[in-house]
Amino acid sequence: MDLAGKVALVTGASRGVGAATAVALAEAGCDVACAARSTRHAPQRTAGVLEDTVARVESVGRRAVAVPTNLAVEDEVVAMVRIAEEALGRVDILVNNAAITFIGDLDIPLKRHDLVMEVNLRAPLVACRTVVPGMQRRGEGAIVNVSSNAALYPHPGVMSYGISKIGLERLTVDLAKQLQPWSIAVNCFRIDIAVASEGFIANTPGMDRSTWEPSEVAAEGIVWMLRQPPAYSGRLESMYALRRREGIMASRSAVQHHGPPPVTVLFSGLAPLTETTFREPYPAEGDVR
Numbered sequence: 001m002d003l004a005g006k007v008a009l010v011t012g013a014s015r016g017v018g019a020a021t022a023v024a025l026a027e028a029g030c031d032v033a034c035a036a037r038s039t040r041h042a043p044q045r046t047a048g049v050l051e052d053t054v055a056r057v058e059s060v061g062r063r064a065v066a067v068p069t070n071l072a073v074e075d076e077v078v079a080m081v082r083i084a085e086e087a088l089g090r091v092d093i094l095v096n097n098a099a100i101t102f103i104g105d106l107d108i109p110l111k112r113h114d115l116v117m118e119v120n121l122r123a124p125l126v127a128c129r130t131v132v133p134g135m136q137r138r139g140e141g142a143i144v145n146v147s148s149n150a151a152l153y154p155h156p157g158v159m160s161y162g163i164s165k166i167g168l169e170r171l172t173v174d175l176a177k178q179l180q181p182w183s184i185a186v187n188c189f190r191i192d193i194a195v196a197s198e199g200f201i202a203n204t205p206g207m208d209r210s211t212w213e214p215s216e217v218a219a220e221g222i223v224w225m226l227r228q229p230p231a232y233s234g235r236l237e238s239m240y241a242l243r244r245r246e247g248i249m250a251s252r253s254a255v256q257h258h259g260p261p262p263v264t265v266l267f268s269g270l271a272p273l274t275e276t277t278f279r280e281p282y283p284a285e286g287d288v289r
Contacts, residue, residue: 001142001185001227004029007088009081009131011071011123012098014038015048016197017146020219021095022064023056028223031063033084033091036098039068045282046198063088071098071123072115081130090138093226094131096124096168097146101203103278105159113160120164121171128175132184141184142226145172147236149192153267157276166266169236176234183230189222192262193239202281211257217249224248238264 008025012018014036022032034053038044050066057064065087069080084091099120102112124145135141150158151165169188176186194200196212221242225235240262243249 001229002029003093003223003227006030006092007033007084007090008093008095009033009035009067009084009091009127010095010097011035011069011080011127013053014044014050015046015053016199017191017195017215017218017222018095018097019048019053019056020215021097021222022053023060024216024219024223025093025095025226026057026060026062026064028227029062030093031088032057033065033067033080033088035067035069035071035080035084037068037070039066042068046202048198072118074122074126077123077126078130081127085134090134091131092135092138092141094127094141094143095146095222095226096127096143097222098123099146099148099161099164099199101158101161101199101278103157103203103276103280105157108160116160116164117167120161121167124168125171128171128186132179135179135184136182139182140230141179141182142230143175143184143186144222144225145169145186145188146222147188147190149190149262151190152192152263152265154271155276155278156274157278172236173234180230180233185228185230185233187225187228187233187235188237189218189225189242190236190238191218192264193217193243193257203278205279205281207277210255211253213249213251213253217252221249238262 008030010022013022013034038049054064054066069076145168147165150162172188194212
């Protein structure tokens with residue numbers, strides 16, 4: 001797929017992998033609608049605002065629009081797509097990257113669990129339902145859903161987040177099957193290599209990050225997937241495995257990681273009991289990343 005002249009909509013684009021993906025798509029020739037909650041007028045506690053990403057996209061000569069969006073509100077998700085279409089003419093590419101995390105397992109407050117599901121799983125479904133009709137009319141399109149190693153392995157402290165991500169992977173293969181008659185590719189990019197996004201850093205205070213990759217490495221893999229032909233669809237790609245198979249996403253970390261490879265299928269059995277390494281970054285306010 002030639003990305004030059006395409007229009008992309010990227011969620012969670014105020015920072016981290018979302019911002020890096022928006023810029024990488026612009027460098028590939030796309031105009032980009034950047035969606036997130038955090039703006040200069042309404043910043044979140046974790047660093048990064050939409051206006052900065054828009055400026056970076058425009059700096060490489062592409063059009064950009066900031067679309068402030070609370071993905072927990074269905075009407076705002078629908079409006080996000082409509083605003084992108086009106087501002088940039090259409091949406092050829094959708095990257096469902098945004099996600100939130102609260103720390104907790106069986107004891108997580110249900111209000112927080114529900115919010116994780118709203119943002120991480122329901123919002124991508126609503127965004128797909130809204131963007132697909134335009135793609136069907138044009139007979140082409142591409143959707144990438146961003147997942148996590150937490151989808152496959154029961155890391156302590158992030159149960160709800162993991163449930164939302166394995167649901168997103170199932171959504172991917174279902175939509176890929178349904179949308180193939182219109183040459184709309186739907187794929188999943190699973191981040192199973194540690195990436196130093198602002199959100200992940202906020203949730204893991206005190207960890208050694210010398211082996212973590214910058215967000216731009218993950219963005220390279222997402223853009224690679226979007227360049228593939230429509231027959232490349234329904235793929236649940238591991239970042240780790242994709243790097244090894246295709247020779248892309250060369251490491252930029254300060255220290256090379258030499259641990260065991262991540263799991264690539266849903267873990268089965270009794271995982272060892274370990275303490276969580278995740279922490280609430282803003283416990284007084286119950287903020288989200």
